[in-house]
Amino acid sequence: MIHIKSSKAIKNLSINSLKMNKTRNIIAIIAISLTALLFTTLFTMGLGTMESLQRATMRQAGGDGHATLKYLTDEEFEHIKSHPLIKEIAYERILCKKVTNPEFSKRHAEFWYYDDIGMNLGFIELEDGHKPAAYNEVIVDSTTLQLLGVPLKVGAQLSLKLDIDGKEVQRDFILSGWWKSDPVFNVGLIFASKTYIDTYADELNSTYKQDYDPTGTVSAILLFGNSLDLQGKLNKVITESGYSLDKTSPDYLDGNVNWSYLSTNFILDTGTVLALVAALLLVTFTGYLIIYNIFQISVMRDIRFYGLLKTIGTSSGQIRRIIRRQALLLSLLGVPLGLLTGFFIGKSLVPFLMNNSVYAKAELHVSPSPWIFICSGLFAVITVIISTYRPGKIASNVSPIEAVRYSDGGVKSLGRHMKKSANGGKMPLMARANLSRNKKRTALVVFSLSLSLVLLNTAFTLSQSMDMNRYLSHFNDTDFLIAHADYFQEDFTGSDNATTESYIQAVEEQPGFEEGGRLYSGSNVLTIESNNTNEGYEADARGNLPAVAFGLEDLPLHRLQLIDGELDFNKLASKRYILEGVPVDDNNNPEMEYSRFHVGEKITLHNYMGTIHDPLDQKYASNEFTVLGHVSIKATNSGTAAAAYATFYLPADLYKSLVQQPVVMSYAFNVSADHEASMENFLKQYTEIAEPMMHYKSKLIVRNEFKGLQTTVVVIGGTLSLILGLIGILNFANAMLTSILTRRQEFATLQSIGMTNKQLKTMLIYEGLYFVAGTIVCSILLGSLFSLIIARPLSHLMWFMSYNFIIWPLFAVLPILTVLGVVLPLVIYSLSGGKSIVEQLRSAE
Numbered sequence: 001m002i003h004i005k006s007s008k009a010i011k012n013l014s015i016n017s018l019k020m021n022k023t024r025n026i027i028a029i030i031a032i033s034l035t036a037l038l039f040t041t042l043f044t045m046g047l048g049t050m051e052s053l054q055r056a057t058m059r060q061a062g063g064d065g066h067a068t069l070k071y072l073t074d075e076e077f078e079h080i081k082s083h084p085l086i087k088e089i090a091y092e093r094i095l096c097k098k099v100t101n102p103e104f105s106k107r108h109a110e111f112w113y114y115d116d117i118g119m120n121l122g123f124i125e126l127e128d129g130h131k132p133a134a135y136n137e138v139i140v141d142s143t144t145l146q147l148l149g150v151p152l153k154v155g156a157q158l159s160l161k162l163d164i165d166g167k168e169v170q171r172d173f174i175l176s177g178w179w180k181s182d183p184v185f186n187v188g189l190i191f192a193s194k195t196y197i198d199t200y201a202d203e204l205n206s207t208y209k210q211d212y213d214p215t216g217t218v219s220a221i222l223l224f225g226n227s228l229d230l231q232g233k234l235n236k237v238i239t240e241s242g243y244s245l246d247k248t249s250p251d252y253l254d255g256n257v258n259w260s261y262l263s264t265n266f267i268l269d270t271g272t273v274l275a276l277v278a279a280l281l282l283v284t285f286t287g288y289l290i291i292y293n294i295f296q297i298s299v300m301r302d303i304r305f306y307g308l309l310k311t312i313g314t315s316s317g318q319i320r321r322i323i324r325r326q327a328l329l330l331s332l333l334g335v336p337l338g339l340l341t342g343f344f345i346g347k348s349l350v351p352f353l354m355n356n357s358v359y360a361k362a363e364l365h366v367s368p369s370p371w372i373f374i375c376s377g378l379f380a381v382i383t384v385i386i387s388t389y390r391p392g393k394i395a396s397n398v399s400p401i402e403a404v405r406y407s408d409g410g411v412k413s414l415g416r417h418m419k420k421s422a423n424g425g426k427m428p429l430m431a432r433a434n435l436s437r438n439k440k441r442t443a444l445v446v447f448s449l450s451l452s453l454v455l456l457n458t459a460f461t462l463s464q465s466m467d468m469n470r471y472l473s474h475f476n477d478t479d480f481l482i483a484h485a486d487y488f489q490e491d492f493t494g495s496d497n498a499t500t501e502s503y504i505q506a507v508e509e510q511p512g513f514e515e516g517g518r519l520y521s522g523s524n525v526l527t528i529e530s531n532n533t534n535e536g537y538e539a540d541a542r543g544n545l546p547a548v549a550f551g552l553e554d555l556p557l558h559r560l561q562l563i564d565g566e567l568d569f570n571k572l573a574s575k576r577y578i579l580e581g582v583p584v585d586d587n588n589n590p591e592m593e594y595s596r597f598h599v600g601e602k603i604t605l606h607n608y609m610g611t612i613h614d615p616l617d618q619k620y621a622s623n624e625f626t627v628l629g630h631v632s633i634k635a636t637n638s639g640t641a642a643a644a645y646a647t648f649y650l651p652a653d654l655y656k657s658l659v660q661q662p663v664v665m666s667y668a669f670n671v672s673a674d675h676e677a678s679m680e681n682f683l684k685q686y687t688e689i690a691e692p693m694m695h696y697k698s699k700l701i702v703r704n705e706f707k708g709l710q711t712t713v714v715v716i717g718g719t720l721s722l723i724l725g726l727i728g729i730l731n732f733a734n735a736m737l738t739s740i741l742t743r744r745q746e747f748a749t750l751q752s753i754g755m756t757n758k759q760l761k762t763m764l765i766y767e768g769l770y771f772v773a774g775t776i777v778c779s780i781l782l783g784s785l786f787s788l789i790i791a792r793p794l795s796h797l798m799w800f801m802s803y804n805f806i807i808w809p810l811f812a813v814l815p816i817l818t819v820l821g822v823v824l825p826l827v828i829y830s831l832s833g834g835k836s837i838v839e840q841l842r843s844a845e
Contacts, residue, residue: 013309014325027734028327029334031291034727036338036380037345041723043372044346045716063122065090065221067234069255071208072218076253080220080241085233090118090221095192095204096162096169097215103147105485105497105693109188111162113197121221124191129154129177132193138173143181144188152178160190164203164215230257291387295323296441299391306395316396323392327384335380339373345723349716427759431766434739445728445735446774449817452724453779453810454786459717460809461791463710467802476699477559477636478516479676480683482507483666485695492521492665499664503686503694507667510682512675517555519637520655521548521665544606545645550581551655556637556668560649563590565599565629575654578603578625581633581647590632596646597627605648607658623658636668676700729820732771737828740764764829768821775817779810 069080081089092114099109114122119131124139132138142152150158156175161168173192181188197204204216224233234255235245244251299306306319435442482504486497499518508516552560560567563582571577580597582590597603605623633647656662671679676699683696740747747760787805795803 011325014322014329025330027730027737028291028295028330029337031727031730031734032331032334032380032384033338033341034723034730035291035383036335036376037342038338038720038723038727039376039379040339040342040372041346041349041720043376044343045349047369047372063118063221063258065121065258066224066227066230067222067237067255067257069220069222069234069238069253070217071206071214071254072220073206074218076243077218077220080237080243080253083237083241085224085237086222087225088117088121088223090121090223091115092118092219092221093197093204094214094217094219095196095200096164097213098163099188099190100161100163100168101148101159102693103149104144104188107143107147107188108486109144109190111160111190111192113192113194115194118221119191121223122189123182124179124189126177126179128152129175132176132191133195134174134176134193135195135199136171136173137176137193139177139179139191140175141179141181141189144190145175145178147188150175154178165213288383288387291327291384292390292444295327295388295391296394299323299395307399310399319396320392323388323395324385327388328381331381331384335377338380339376342376343368343372345719349719427763428766431763431770434743434763434767435770441735442771442774445732445771446778449725449728449732449771449775450778450782452721452728453775453813454782455717455724456721456813457779457783457807457809458786458791459713459721461787461804461806462717462794462801463713464806465791465795465801465804466706466710466713476697476702477634478555478668479670480507480679480696480698481636481666481668482683482694482696485687485693487666488695488697494521495661495663497693499667500691500694501664503691504664504667506686506690507669507679507683510671510675510679512671512679514670514672515555516667516669517553517557518652518664519553519556519666519668520551520652520662547605547646547648548644549605549648549650549655549658550637550665551650551652551662552637553652555670557649557651559668560637561588561632561634563592563630563632565627567629567631569651571628572651572654576624576626577628578605579629579631579649580627581638581649582630584632584634588632590630592630595630599627599629601627603627605658729824732820733824733828736764736768736825739767740825740829761826761829764825765822768825769818772814772817772821776810776814780807783807783810 072080077091080086092112095111095113099111101109114124126139127142129139138158140150140158145152145156145158148158150156154175154177157172158175159170159172161170163169206216206218207213208217222234222237224230234257238245238253238255242251243253246252309319483499484492484497486492487499504516504518507513557569557572560579565579567579568577572579580595582592582595584590603625605625607623631649637649638647650658680698680700683698687694687696751757751760784805784807787807792803792805795801
């Protein structure tokens with residue numbers, strides 16, 4: 001057998017064939033671009049959101065160091081810094097217990113010294129000035145300076161009030177530099193110089209192990225070679241340096257890994273993996289549908305050409321290579337266009353994902369990662385290759401005789417018997433018969449159009465299944481909750497940041513006020529006897545474990561959510577019963593493993609009326625209670641997470657009799673519906689002018705957050721639906737175009753025997769409307785199926801959702817589909833016209 005080098009001939013045939021099919025090429029390039037665009041949009045959204053989240057969490061965590069060792073002495077730092085696992089180590093020292101300037105009531109500030117590595121790991125980049133050098137020079141973030149009323153100008157003077165050893169010390173400083181505050185990191189930072197440490201060395205001697213005062217303690221920020229197994233590496237650094245992981249050991253070192261590293265805390269569960277795989281398969285299948293349809297139609301249209309190639313000796317493999325080469329040449333234009341467009345679309349959608357997270361104001365980082373383009377381009381090209389396999393096989397297997405006898409119904413339709421019908425000349429019946437010629441192509445077009453509508457309906461189903469009442473109840477039990485600003489920063493300590501009676505009185509005097517109630521707590525010492533293991537909680541001198549209790553007036557008391565037992569307010573008023581609090585997860589499921597006592601069990605609660613320096617010398621009282629039931633611990637009925645063995649709830653009067661200094665932690669209240677907005681405005685102005693240290697939370701704020709979340713789902717789902725819709729419309733247009741082009745001789749025959757141009761257009765309109773009707777039916781069936789097997793399970797996984805079956809979005813787009821079904825066939829027919837009937841009859845000769 002003679003082997004002939006045919007690669008050049010195949011290449012020329014592919015290029016020449018491309019030049020002959022300009023319309024097909026344009027449609028194919030658009031289709032390939034849209035497929036690549038879909039892949040790139042998804043990859044950009046996924047990787048961009050992960051990148052932004054990780055960057056934001058790093059900023060919220062205070063830096064991108066891998067781990068932190070806290071409360072060190074200088075000697076411990078020097079001893080540990082030479083460990084071989086440590087690639088870089090930052091020296092950071094806290095210079096006071098607290099900055100007490102009243103301007104920091106709603107955004108507290110910290111006073112530190114950072115070395116150069118610490119500055120770098122903490123993202124401190126000065127906008128102006130230089131690092132502090134003199135003992136009285138500091139650098140400060142912009143928001144902190146604005147709160148102090150200090151201009152953003154090097155050389156400006158500022159005064160700080162520092163809590164040092166329990167005493168307030170006021171010192172004056174000079175601003176040597178400043179940087180722009182990060183909106184994610186809601187803590188003010190003030191950095192002094194190394195000279196400051198030397199100047200005030202005496203007051204910076206650490207006494208943390210004696211009194212837990214952090215002043216003068218050193219934090220070591222560790223950077224390892226990579227972010228894998230951070231906890232294991234941190235433990236090795238501690239133990240191999242001669243220190244202990246045991247909290248009770250005198251050599252114990254306190255440390256933690258940086259939770260912002262996704263490799264440490266981000267785990268893909270089976271459901272997430274399946275969802276990601278399903279999304280990729282959906283996009284791949286959508287791209288496959290249109291590209292396959294385009295090349296199948298192209299092959300059918302050029303089937304005589306491929307038949308002629310077979311007559312001159314072209315092999316089946318060579319014909320497949322011609323088609324595959326054409327597809328790859330078109331991909332060279334389509335894929336890059338889709339990659340670029342998809343990246344910018346995906347990048348524009350990332351803010352919608354971020355704006356409804358806790359990092360709403362975070363700086364976005366969506367870098368043009370090579371992996372986005374590599375993965376998207378690879379998936380797009382693979383989809384193109386797969387899509388051309390079947391059309392290539394059809395072209396390579398067709399015989400020359402079959403190719404010559406081909407009609408729009410396909411090669412196999414030649415042997416079918418003609419059907420006689422008395423109604424065959426009616427336009428609707430003729431249109432339906434035309435679509436039945438190639439049922440597979442019709443089904444593909446209908447399915448392609450339906451996919452976008454199904455996705456749109458699923459997005460609206462998820463959006464409408466978001467239960468605002470469940471979302472609101474998670475964050476607000478009442479219309480408003482007021483408290484000291486520290487409370488909302490999870491920094492409530494007691495009388496120093498209590499809710500003022502003047503604030504409560506001002507609220508109660510406002511129009512529309514209906515009911516309210518105080519929630520008491522504070523730094524009161526309460527302990528409980530327990531025969532169980534202390535589970536790491538430090539017992540007092542009498543062996544009792546720490547407990548926290550809350551005293552509730554009627555409104556918050558009646559809002560408690562009962563888990564088990566009973567919520568009998570008369571029994572609680574008898575002062576012999578108590579409620580134990582149990583934490584709940586996001587789905588409001590109680591985590592009973594944290595419950596310490598059974599319903600009906602008797603407990604003894606102790607309180608100390610006085611100072612806490614020497615518990616044995618204090619006035620000591622014991623109170624016996626019976627556990628009446630368990631109630632949910634929520635953000636609205638608790639304060640800062642304290643290191644307490646158990647949590648209890650009591651009526652306010654009983655609670656106030658147990659403690660020396662009852663403190664109002666928060667105040668919950670309701671207003672009439674028509675006064676919600678006016679109360680919101682009052683609280684905003686009052687907390688800005690009258691009592692700036694006070695703050696509030698309202699249902700209106702949470703409701704706006706909820707609506708933003710709904711909008712995000714609709715916008716992202718709608719954008720992807722629009723892309724899929726464009727692919728479906730392109731498929732529809734391509735099918736109509738090919739149908740019209742391949743049936744030109746047939747149209748000419750019909751017109752030669754009396755069919756008018758108007759009747760021909762009417763028939764084409766009916767064909768378009770049949771496509772629309774098929775799409776609606778298919779969309780309703782698939783939309784209902786997707787709603788039940790995808791949207792409903794997703795709704796059950798999310799605590800703030802209650803599944804709601806809807807189908808109205810499909811009917812809402814019906815007018816648009818109808819217009820497309822009428823307009824597209826007419827436009828395509830008009831663009832493909834221009835020849836006389838005789839010329840069209842001769843076109844096949």
